[in-house]
Amino acid sequence: MQAITVENLSKTFRVKRKEKGMRGSLKAIIHPRTEEIRAVNGVSFSVDKGEMLAFIGPNGAGKSTTIKMLTGILYPDGGRVEVMGIDPTKKRRQLAYQIGTVFGQKEQLWTHLTPYDNFRFFGAIYDLSDRETEKRIEELSERFTLRDFIDTPVRNLSLGQRIRCEIVASLIHKPKVLFLDEPTIGLDPVVKENVRALIKQMNREEHTTIFLTSHDVGDIEKLCRRIIIVNDGQIVLDDSVEQLKNHYQDKMAADIHACNNEHGKAEKNGESLNVSLEEILVDIYRSEEDG
Amino acid sequence: MLTAVKNGLRVCVLSIKYNIMREMVNKVTFLTNVCFMVLNNASILVQWFILFRLREDVGGYTFREILFLWGLTAASFGLSHILFARAFSLSELIIRGKLDSYLVQPKNVLVSVITSSTDISAIGDLLYGVALVCACRPGVGGFFLFLLFTVTGMAVFTAFALLLGSLSFWFVRMDMLQGQMIMSAVSFATYPDGIFTGISRFLLYFIIPVGMAVWHPVHVMASFDAGMLLTVLGYACALSVAAVAVFYRGLRRYASGNLMEARM
Secondary structure, eight states: OEEEEEEEEEEEEEEEEOOSHHHHHHHHHHSOEEEEEEEEEEEEEEEETTOEEEEEOSTTSSHHHHHHHHTTSSOOSEEEEEETTBOTTTOHHHHHTTEEEEETTBOOSOTTSOHHHHHHHHHHHTTOOHHHHHHHHHHHHHHTTOGGGTTSOGGGSOHHHHHHHHHHHHHTTOOSEEEEESTTTTOOHHHHHHHHHHHHHHHHHHOOEEEEEOSOHHHHHHHOSEEEEEETTEEEEEEEHHHHHHHHHHHHHHHHHHHHHHTTOOOOTTOOOOOOHHHHHHHHHHHHHTO | OHHHHHHHHHHHHHHHHHHHHHHTTSHHHHHHHHHHHHHHHHHHHHHHHHHHHHOSOBTTBOHHHHHHHHHHHHHHHHHHHHHOGGGGGHHHHHHTTOOHHHHTSSSOHHHHHHTSOOOTHHHHHHHHHHHHHHHTOOHHHHHHHHHHHHHHHHHHHHHHHHHHHHGGGTSTTHHHHHHHHHHHHHHHHTSOGGGOOHHHHHHHHHTSTHIIIIIHHHHHHHSOOHHHHHHHHHHHHHHHHHHHHHHHHHHTTOOOOOOOBOOO
């Protein structure tokens, strides 16, 4: 069963262009110039229910735009999207009951309220009764260990505590799919590790589908089995993390072998090559940049 | 359907309650904001009082009608800023791509957005407006008319702000125009319509909706006219429907944003 189906998804933004300086500003008033930028260009993929997928790419690759089209924030210019069998462009509100979103760079919580009051508010947004909301808060605050600061205003929380609260707020209605856009941005390694463990636990226990975008290789390696890399609005790779690593290790071994033969050096047999995912991603991004 | 409306209202009430709770965190600021708004409004009435000692009427208005005018403007403007303050800064939300968190919620986007903030000094405006009209002893019928026109005035001011703000989906820097037009509406609304003639009068009835928000209602309160009452009701409904339609039309063009931000 598929949680997300995307076919030929496209989105174009129209951006104003202006020559430099005051003269350029004056010129732009008389002859405004716009340029079309294809943020997402014919992207197709699907995600199974309960799967944890990393959707990554360099800055400006089209990750956030894709996530925003999947969640109903942006209207696509072309293509088809279905999340849990619902088209976000037609039934955005119905879809909202099925999904949760965490944008690491944007707060959803009211900063002057306590996490508890925020969770009550989110419970009301998702039409939960007071009893249901209380039960869910109890359950999630236990799992995410929020008890010590559940009654402290959000503005007084540390970043790690706040992100945990953001995740809990997005889980209050038991979403089937969770979209995480840079959930660990700015967190220290220990808190990152805790957040990852909690996401993993939630996927295991509630069978939540996870759609993750992150620049943090640790997030990808520790959470996801499958990886989709996008660049210039197109998918450049869709593979399992394991396969990707194996493929690169083989490729590097072949390169070294060829290099050694060229220089007449003896081969070092039996030495295993250890390529990190970060190195692989840098290599892919660079080769994409070079065209 | 009924449950959906009930749930929607529950969220609106919670949202407004939380907005007021936020403002009440600092008690001193809260109280001074409210009190100084009342004083500020009251100080301007002194000028009118002096003027009416020199003349019997200004632009066809007596002092009592000026009090109705001020009362209604303050109450409508106040109520719109207590319940729907975000409609008055909608441009900024659109330009900076801050609608995302409302778009992922299973509730009406527009209602969620415009109820997400409260201007606390507007409580002072509302209290001042009600006190002023009560001081004129309008009678039970007159007071009910005042309440009705406060609601229609609120609808007209909010819809006007929403309409201008929604234009930001198409044009950049509409925030400046939105601010200026709203301030113009409020300023003109505190003068009698008789002093405006020709093109300025046309503008104040058809471009800046002061005529339907305040002047017509004041005429009805001074001397009841069913036709005028229905015109005001019809106008408030039509402008609200148009503003909502423009907002949703524009929402399809929403481009979001990647700025770091917090919900304050």
